[in-house]
Amino acid sequence: MALVSGPGRGGSGGGHTLPEELHLYIDKHVHYIQTLDTRKDEYEYWLTEHLRLNGLYWGLTALHLLGRPDVLKREEVLDFVFSCMHEDGGFGAAPGHDAHMLYTASAVQILATLDAFGDLETRVCGGRMRIGQFIASLQDRKTGTIHGDKYGEPDTRFIACAFMALSLLCLLPIINVPLSIRYIQSCANPDGGYGSSPGAESHSGQIFACLSALSIANALRTVNTDRLAGWLSERQITSGPGVGGLNGRPEKKEDVCYSWWVLSSLAMLSRRHWVDGEALKRFILSCQDEVNGGISDRPGDMVDVFHTVFGVAGLSLLGYEGLEEVDPVYCMPRSITRRILGK
Amino acid sequence: MEREGDGEKERKSIAEYRALLDQVNTKVEEKQYSEEVLALTSRLLKKNPEYYTIWNYRRLILLNHFARDVTTTLEHDSTPLTLSKSTNDIIVGDLQFIVPLLIQYPKCYWIWNYRLWLLEEAEKQVDKGTTVRLWKDELALVGKMLDRDERNFHGWGYRRNIVSQLERLAEPEQKTMAEQEFAYTSKMMRAALQNFSALHYRLKLIPKLLDERQADGAARRKMLDEELESMQEALIDPFNQSAWFYHQYLMSTLSEDCPRDAAIVLDLSRDDRIHYYEQEVERIKEMLEDFDDCKWIYEALVQYSIEYHQLTDIKPKNDLQFWLDELQRLDPMRSGRWKDLREALKL
Numbered sequence: 036m037a038l039v040s041g042p043g044r045g046g047s048g049g050g051h052t053l054p055e056e057l058h059l060y061i062d063k064h065v066h067y068i069q070t071l072d073t074r075k076d077e078y079e080y081w082l083t084e085h086l087r088l089n090g091l092y093w094g095l096t097a098l099h100l101l102g103r104p105d106v107l108k109r110e111e112v113l114d115f116v117f118s119c120m121h122e123d124g125g126f127g128a129a130p131g132h133d134a135h136m137l138y139t140a141s142a143v144q145i146l147a148t149l150d151a152f153g154d155l156e157t158r159v160c161g162g163r164m165r166i167g168q169f170i171a172s173l174q175d176r177k178t179g180t181i182h183g184d185k186y187g188e189p190d191t192r193f194i195a196c197a198f199m200a201l202s203l204l205c206l207l208p209i210i211n212v213p214l215s216i217r218y219i220q221s222c223a224n225p226d227g228g229y230g231s232s233p234g235a236e237s238h239s240g241q242i243f244a245c246l247s248a249l250s251i252a253n254a255l256r257t258v259n260t261d262r263l264a265g266w267l268s269e270r271q272i273t274s275g276p277g278v279g280g281l282n283g284r285p286e287k288k289e290d291v292c293y294s295w296w297v298l299s300s301l302a303m304l305s306r307r308h309w310v311d312g313e314a315l316k317r318f319i320l321s322c323q324d325e326v327n328g329g330i331s332d333r334p335g336d337m338v339d340v341f342h343t344v345f346g347v348a349g350l351s352l353l354g355y356e357g358l359e360e361v362d363p364v365y366c367m368p369r370s371i372t373r374r375i376l377g378k
Numbered sequence: 379m380e381r382e383g384d385g386e387k388e389r390k391s392i393a394e395y396r397a398l399l400d401q402v403n404t405k406v407e408e409k410q411y412s413e414e415v416l417a418l419t420s421r422l423l424k425k426n427p428e429y430y431t432i433w434n435y436r437r438l439i440l441l442n443h444f445a446r447d448v449t450t451t452l453e454h455d456s457t458p459l460t461l462s463k464s465t466n467d468i469i470v471g472d473l474q475f476i477v478p479l480l481i482q483y484p485k486c487y488w489i490w491n492y493r494l495w496l497l498e499e500a501e502k503q504v505d506k507g508t509t510v511r512l513w514k515d516e517l518a519l520v521g522k523m524l525d526r527d528e529r530n531f532h533g534w535g536y537r538r539n540i541v542s543q544l545e546r547l548a549e550p551e552q553k554t555m556a557e558q559e560f561a562y563t564s565k566m567m568r569a570a571l572q573n574f575s576a577l578h579y580r581l582k583l584i585p586k587l588l589d590e591r592q593a594d595g596a597a598r599r600k601m602l603d604e605e606l607e608s609m610q611e612a613l614i615d616p617f618n619q620s621a622w623f624y625h626q627y628l629m630s631t632l633s634e635d636c637p638r639d640a641a642i643v644l645d646l647s648r649d650d651r652i653h654y655y656e657q658e659v660e661r662i663k664e665m666l667e668d669f670d671d672c673k674w675i676y677e678a679l680v681q682y683s684i685e686y687h688q689l690t691d692i693k694p695k696n697d698l699q700f701w702l703d704e705l706q707r708l709d710p711m712r713s714g715r716w717k718d719l720r721e722a723l724k725l
């Protein structure tokens with residue numbers, strides 16, 4: 036699944052005024068995702084190869100939430116996923132790309148969504164354990180932090196990737212979970228939020244990652260809940276053209292992807308009602324390209340599959356009618372995480 | 379949709395890009411870690427700096443060179459698969475190559491990561507004086523990056539990293555860089571009062587700075603007073619979110635639970651805490667005279683009054699009721715939050 040953006044723009048950027056009563060163009064978005072991989076005549080298709088496996092996870096998840104789980108052919112998806120797998124159990128973005136935590140997490144999420152852990156064992160001998168060991172090898176056993184690959188800097192995002200993937204594989208105990216939790220706690224700030232490493236400023240993307248990891252490890256009691264939820268609720272823009280949308284940090288612009296990270300974080304803290312859900316719904320719906328499908332970061336910008344899945348997931352979390360329920364911890368269909376985790 | 383005339387150009391770009399990629403892939407597979415291949419990866423990364431695997435190829439080429447460099451000097455054996463330049467030139471050349479990419483793509487994780495990796499590897503290859511000089515140059519570079527975008531969190535993270543490297547390399551008797559970095563945050567604050575990234579860094583520096591100054595109780599109080607004072611000045615514009623969050627940061631250091639390494643004043647008595655809360659709440663109440671439509675003022679009053687109440691058992695019930703009503707009126711989009719708060723306070 037390519038991340039090539041456009042061709043359309045979200046909302047009024049296309050030149051047409053939006054209808055008074057907004058709704059979700061489900062069929063258009065399904066078609067948009069379905070045709071992403073046919074756009075090989077666009078330069079951007081090739082420039083975004085380093086995101087292909089993530090893109091597949093985003094597209095597949097969006098389709099499931101939109102109620103069309105069978106649009107992509109299962110075997111074709113699996114062929115592609117396994118073609119990205121390395122000997123050491125890690126996954127790259129596309130065949131020939133190096134293994135990295137970001138793509139390994141996406142691969143596991145796709146396999147989970149397609150109920151394909153059996154296929155994993157059939158196609159790759161000891162596949163499940165191999166993936167687990169790749170992830171475990173990236174944990175720093177002194178600090179608990181987790182690296183993206185053998186070269187890169189650690190980042191709280193990778194703790195979330197590791198926890199998500201390992202818990203779906205039922206392998207969480209192979210890493211030192213309490214140590215990683217302590218590391219996350221060392222990244223907490225007086226505003227209740229978390230940064231990418233100790234000392235770093237709070238940032239909604241990192242907060243989502245930390246809360247997701249803490250939720251998986253059953254350690255949300257360590258969060259300064261009301262302080263953090265207050266900070267998160269202040270991310271909602273209450274006036275001007277972006278009204279209803281959420282931003283990632285104080286004084287930044289609203290964006291559909293941050294809307295997901297903030298909203299899902301609030302949901303994990305049981306404080307989803309601390310922002311105006313109806314206004315956020317209107318903001319996300321106003322970012323759709325109602326002609327060609329797809330959702331953009333904010334009205335007037337090019338649509339892409341990344342903002343499409345987070346827009347749809349946000350609407351799902353807001354209880355938008357006709358959508359499958361999303362799991363705020365994993366950004367996957369809730370029915371699937373319930374099947375695997377049994378809770 | 380696709381512009382007709384651009385179709386040909388697009389096809390050409392794709393063909394060139396894919397040919398270049400094929401070439402790089404083949405040569406790296408053949409373990410040809412030469413200058414030519416290094417140059418090819420440079421061309422490719424200029425077209426697409428997000429292609430992380432190509433950055434890894436570059437790492438392989440350099441590591442190969444570093445490993446061979448030792449053997450070649452020992453054996454005077456000229457291997458064709460290595461780089462002809464000196465290790466020093468290669469490191470400096472690579473650092474220079476990255477600068478324009480960083481400026482063009484300041485939010486690309488892979489570039490920042492590669493640069494950090496290169497500097498860490500460089501340390502194993504050059505003498506300590508050179509290493510220190512390299513890191514100092516980085517401080518100047520990241521200063522420029524933050525001038526271009528004062529909120530870039532990659533830039534701030536990189537800055538913290540450089541500072542810790544320089545402090546690690548310093549002689550034992552040398553002071554840390556806390557003083558210098560504190561001055562830097564003052565400069566950034568003067569440039570933009572809404573720069574929360576600078577304020578965040580500042581709060582993390584203060585305890586370290588005070589320890590290093592061996593500040594006594596009076597000096598520590600003076601620091602807290604000055605910081606509170608400067609936020610009151612910033613709050614002449616009460617819609618400045620960053621100033622409110624920094625104010626909240628400062629107030630959080632009054633708590634008994636504030637860890638030692640985050641504290642400003644170390645010997646706060648209960649009376650001191652009460653004094654600070656009364657002083658700040660009074661100051662914030664005064665803002666209401668000029669601004670009765672700014673929700674941030676009411677939010678701060680509610681929060682600090684609750685904390686004050688926990689200290690003193692004095693319940694400003696009527697005030698709280700009024701402030702929450704005002705919050706509901708001015709900020710109806712967060713009414714769920716105000717409702718929960720009302721219930722928690724049993725109002």
Ligand SMILES: [Zn+2]
Nearest residue numbers: 290292293332
């Ligand atoms: Zn976005």
